[in-house]
């Protein structure tokens with residue numbers, strides 16, 4: 036493999052006190068982190084905790100109200116996003132953002148638009164191909180016809196074509212089978228060897244911590260913990276919250292928690308409540324070992340698109356009635372509300388199917404906006420119903436239960452849809 040020498044091998048990414056508001060909603064609260072060249076750092080947090088916002092703010096895509104970002108000696112927090120790329124920071128966004136109609140190689144070459152990379156385009160391309168031999172074999176293939184894992188490799192490869200010092204990735208394993216996800220993580224470990232620093236947002240805590248050097252926990256926009264990946268992996272609270280130890284989790288906190296937790300209590304709430312937020316369906320009996328796979332269409336009698344459309348309509352209706360007649364939400368959600376009966380019925384059928392077959396489940400968006408901390412306090416880990424996540428913005432998540440010989444099988448998030 037060609038040894039990659041980024042322009043600034045000493046370049047450490049340092050974000051300090053990043054605060055971000057989306058309108059009234061505070062998505063980041065003085066979040067700070069650092070990533071050194073040659074290390075992998077993972078950010079773990081529940082849905083809506085602010086992980087993507089953190090990456091996008093560092094990349095200059097989301098404006099911040101305070102805080103600073105430096106890459107090496109350079110202040111990059113004041114730069115436009117394309118200038119941030121020029122300075123050596125590349126982001127692989129959630130959903131990859133590759134051009135489906137272009138060939139693999141055309142996608143990769145598009146990544147070399149940065150001035151810092153133009154002179155070394157061919158060299159960088161060879162480097163990407165040596166890291167991802169499968170892309171070399173398929174350089175002429177139209178990108179949309181590649182598998183999910185291969186498309187993720189195209190996205191990572193394209194980011195590497197800008198010759199970055201630091202590579203940021205937003206949920207690179209999203210939607211991939213365990214085998215393909217493993218491939219992607221293995222590849223990231225290889226990328227690290229080339230000297231890049233990698234900042235990773237992941238739902239797959241187990242595999243990401245396994246390759247990471249350090250990790251941060253984020254809750255409601257605050258970094259509540261930082262430690263080595265090994266220490267995080269061995270931390271019982273992290274195990275309960277992120278590594279599938281939900282069964283032994285203590286009861287979720289009750290209304291005793293103060294309304295504005297300190298960082299320490301926020302961390303505790305995160306660690307205790309997250310298992311409930313992440314679990315989908317609790318089973319009265321252990322799930323059968325051998326199960327048939329069930330598609331969403333089979334279970335719900337509707338396509339994923341129809342499911343999303345009715346969930347969005349329902350969310351709009353909930354927002355409209357919660358916000359009152361003169362609010363912005365009312366204006367934004369003025370589309371005709373859908374019948375909620377059909378959706379409820381469908382969700383019941385999905386829940387039943389998930390109980391008996393334990394292969395498919397979907398988590399709907401529901402209910403009007405409520406602060407995430409309130410959600411944590413109300414969560415009950417042994418709730419039999421599919422966990423209803425409450426978002427400030429509607430979101431539907433679709434999960435697949437992996438049948439890997441494990442009695443319970445692991446729930447894998449396969450797609451997320453935001454309105």
Ligand SMILES: Nc1ncnc2c1ncn2[C@@H]1O[C@H](COP(=O)(O)OP(=O)(O)OP(=O)(O)O)[C@@H](O)[C@H]1O
Pocket residue numbers: 057060062080081082083084085086087088089426427428
């Ligand atoms: N463009 C936006 N406008 C308004 N609110 C937003 C916007 N983007 C994110 N949010 C809100 O900010 C909060 C943090 O969102 P963010 O996407 O950063 O979380 P996350 O941790 O990446 O979640 P997930 O794991 O579900 O992707 C959430 O409450 C989200 O609803």
